[in-house]
Amino acid sequence: ETGVTQSPTHLIKTRGQQVTLRCSSQSGHNTVSWYQQALGQGPQFIFQYYREEENGRGNFPPRFSGLQFPNYSSELNVNALELDDSALYLCASSSGGNSYEQYFGPGTRLTVT
Amino acid sequence: DQQVKQNSPSLSVQEGRISILNCDYTNSMFDYFLWYKKYPAEGPTFLISISSIKDKNEDGRFTVFLNKSAKHLSLHIVPSQPGDSAVYFCAADYMGRRALTFGSGTRLQVQP
Numbered sequence: 534e535t536g537v538t539q540s541p542t543h544l545i546k547t548r549g550q551q552v553t554l555r556c557s558s559q560s561g562h563n564t565v566s567w568y569q570q571a572l573g574q575g576p577q578f579i580f581q582y583y584r585e586e587e588n589g590r591g592n593f594p595p596r597f598s599g600l601q602f603p604n605y606s607s608e609l610n611v612n613a614l615e616l617d618d619s620a621l622y623l624c625a626s627s628s629g630g631n632s633y634e635q636y637f638g639p640g641t642r643l644t645v646t
Numbered sequence: 647d648q649q650v651k652q653n654s655p656s657l658s659v660q661e662g663r664i665s666i667l668n669c670d671y672t673n674s675m676f677d678y679f680l681w682y683k684k685y686p687a688e689g690p691t692f693l694i695s696i697s698s699i700k701d702k703n704e705d706g707r708f709t710v711f712l713n714k715s716a717k718h719l720s721l722h723i724v725p726s727q728p729g730d731s732a733v734y735f736c737a738a739d740y741m742g743r744r745a746l747t748f749g750s751g752t753r754l755q756v757q758p
Contacts, residue, residue, distance in 0.1 A: 537689070564744055575650075575735050575748030576690070589745050623689055627744050633678050635744060637689030 537626050537638035545644045546614050554609045554641045556624030562636070564588070564629050565607040567599060570621040570640070582607055583629070611643075619645045649673045650738050652749035660757050665723040667752050669736030672717065676738040680746065681710060681721045684733045693734075694721070726756045 538557045546552050558565050564583045568576035578591035582601035596612040605626070611618055621642050625635035651670045659665045669679075677698040682690035696703040696710045696719070703710050709722045723730055733753050737746040 539689075566744060566746075568746075568748075573750070575652075575737075575750050576746070578745045578747065581743075581745055589743055591745065625689075625746075633739060633742060633744060634680065634692050634695060635746065636692060637682075639687070639689045 537624060537636055539622075539624050539638040539641050541641060542639070543642045543644075545646065548614055548616060548645055550614050551610065551612045552614060552643060554611075554622050554624075554643070556607045556609070556626075556638060558605045558607065558624075558626030559628075559636050562626035562628045563605050564627045565601055565605065566625045566627070566635060567607070567609045568623040568625065569593075570623060572620075576623055579609070614645045616645050619643060647672075648750075649676075650736055650747050650749040652734075652736055652752050654752050655750075656753040656755070658755045658757060659726050661728055662725045665721075665726045665730065665754055665756065667721040667723075667734050667736075667754065669719050669721075669749055670717060671719075671738050673738070673740070673747070674717075675740040676747075677741070678739045679710070679712060679719050680737045680739070681708075682735045682737060682748075683730075684735060684751070690735060723754075726754075728756045728758050730754060731756050 566581040567579040570576040580590040621640045680695040681693040684690045733751045736749040
């Protein structure tokens with residue numbers, strides 16, 4: 534069984550630029566959630582996708598957007614990058630039904646300069 | 647407003663002894679709680695969970711206790727092993743949203 538994978542591992546962008554992060558969910562999982570983890574803090578929920586539709590959103594501005602594809606892989610897009618967007622971005626997948634556990638990928642470390 | 651709080655940033659225990667990690671929450675709607683372990687440069691790894699209809703769940707060396715009236719849960723690791731050294735996050739969810747609210751984490755160090 535393949536776990537959750539994310540790409541790239543690290544990324545450096547300049548303020549004002551746009552970035553796309555990618556996630557492949559665990560086999561059989563149809564729900565993908567994205568989290569932002571700033572240094573020294575716990576992950577914060579950005580949004581979730583279920584069957585290619587956004588299915589819940591945390592307290593993040595619209596410049597954070599996403600997509601889910603028919604194979605349940607997902608993208609996180611961030612426009613007009615700000616310095617405070619520097620963080621570890623985590624993708625988590627879950628299978629739905631009666632299982633509430635989410636399984637996380639290794640994350641993408643984004644640095645905005 | 648932090649809805650899930652882990653008030654101890656760090657904890658150090660001797661190998662073989664019990665590790666107790668604590669977590670408090672404020673949102674009465676939370677009905678599912680999870681513990682994750684995180685090593686550097688890796689994503690959080692699911693450890694154990696508990697539904698609000700239970701007060702205890704056990705899996706090997708890991709036991710989670712839930713006190714709903716106190717809005718408090720704890721993770722017990724017995725016996726602690728050096729490989730348990732990591733950051734532990736408490737997380738909460740409600741109504742099956744799968745949109746977790748995390749605490750800020752507790753760094754556990756198990757001394758050989």
